[in-house]
Amino acid sequence: MGYFGGMAGPWMFLPIxxxxxxxxxxxxxxxxxxxxxxxxAGGADDPLRPLAARYARGEIDREQYLKMRxxxxxxxxxx
Numbered sequence: 001m002g003y004f005g006g007m008a009g010p011w012m013f014l015p016i017x018x019x020x021x022x023x024x025x026x027x028x029x030x031x032x033x034x035x036x037x038x039x040x041a042g043g044a045d046d047p048l049r050p051l052a053a054r055y056a057r058g059e060i061d062r063e064q065y066l067k068m069r070x071x072x073x074x075x076x077x078x079x
Contacts, residue, residue: 047072 048069055065 051060051065051068051072054060055062060068
Protein backbone atom coordinates (compact mmCIF):
# COMPACT_ATOMS: atom_id res chain seq x y z
CA MET A 1 0.00 0.00 0.00
CA GLY A 2 2.90 2.36 0.35
CA TYR A 3 3.57 5.05 2.89
CA PHE A 4 0.78 6.48 5.06
CA GLY A 5 -1.66 3.80 3.99
CA GLY A 6 -1.73 4.82 0.34
CA MET A 7 -2.07 8.56 1.05
CA ALA A 8 1.44 9.55 -0.10
CA GLY A 9 0.16 10.76 -3.51
CA PRO A 10 -1.58 13.96 -2.40
CA TRP A 11 1.21 14.88 0.06
CA MET A 12 3.81 14.67 -2.70
CA PHE A 13 2.41 17.79 -4.35
CA LEU A 14 2.57 20.05 -1.29
CA PRO A 15 6.22 21.09 -1.80
CA ILE A 16 5.51 21.84 -5.44
CA UNK A 17 2.44 23.88 -4.51
CA UNK A 18 4.46 25.73 -1.85
CA UNK A 19 7.19 26.77 -4.32
CA UNK A 20 4.63 27.77 -6.93
CA UNK A 21 2.99 30.06 -4.38
CA UNK A 22 6.37 31.53 -3.41
CA UNK A 23 7.18 32.14 -7.08
CA UNK A 24 3.76 33.74 -7.66
CA UNK A 25 4.35 36.03 -4.66
CA UNK A 26 7.72 37.15 -6.01
CA UNK A 27 6.23 37.84 -9.44
CA UNK A 28 3.41 39.85 -7.85
CA UNK A 29 5.83 41.98 -5.78
CA UNK A 30 8.06 42.69 -8.80
CA UNK A 31 5.01 43.60 -10.90
CA UNK A 32 3.62 45.91 -8.20
CA UNK A 33 6.97 47.68 -7.78
CA UNK A 34 7.41 48.08 -11.53
CA UNK A 35 4.01 49.75 -11.91
CA UNK A 36 4.63 52.24 -9.11
CA UNK A 37 5.39 55.77 -10.29
CA UNK A 38 8.01 57.89 -8.57
CA UNK A 39 6.55 60.62 -6.39
CA UNK A 40 7.40 64.24 -7.11
CA ALA A 41 8.90 63.58 -10.52
CA GLY A 42 5.78 64.31 -12.53
CA GLY A 43 3.84 61.50 -10.91
CA ALA A 44 0.09 61.31 -10.55
CA ASP A 45 0.20 63.44 -7.37
CA ASP A 46 2.05 66.34 -9.03
CA PRO A 47 -0.10 69.47 -8.48
CA LEU A 48 1.61 71.30 -11.36
CA ARG A 49 0.49 68.71 -13.91
CA PRO A 50 -3.04 70.16 -14.44
CA LEU A 51 -1.56 73.65 -14.69
CA ALA A 52 0.91 72.51 -17.37
CA ALA A 53 -1.93 70.78 -19.22
CA ARG A 54 -3.98 74.02 -19.23
CA TYR A 55 -0.97 75.90 -20.60
CA ALA A 56 -0.38 73.24 -23.26
CA ARG A 57 -4.03 73.44 -24.37
CA GLY A 58 -3.78 77.23 -24.66
CA GLU A 59 -6.30 77.96 -21.89
CA ILE A 60 -3.81 80.25 -20.14
CA ASP A 61 -0.91 82.28 -21.51
CA ARG A 62 2.74 82.11 -20.49
CA GLU A 63 2.55 84.92 -17.95
CA GLN A 64 -0.46 83.37 -16.22
CA TYR A 65 1.24 79.99 -16.20
CA LEU A 66 4.45 81.36 -14.67
CA LYS A 67 2.56 83.38 -12.04
CA MET A 68 0.37 80.43 -11.04
CA ARG A 69 3.38 78.11 -10.92
CA UNK A 70 5.26 80.52 -8.66
CA UNK A 71 2.21 80.79 -6.40
CA UNK A 72 1.89 77.00 -6.20
CA UNK A 73 5.59 76.53 -5.47
CA UNK A 74 5.48 79.14 -2.72
CA UNK A 75 7.92 81.59 -4.31
CA UNK A 76 5.24 84.15 -4.99
CA UNK A 77 4.66 84.88 -1.30
CA UNK A 78 6.23 87.83 0.47
CA UNK A 79 6.82 87.73 4.23
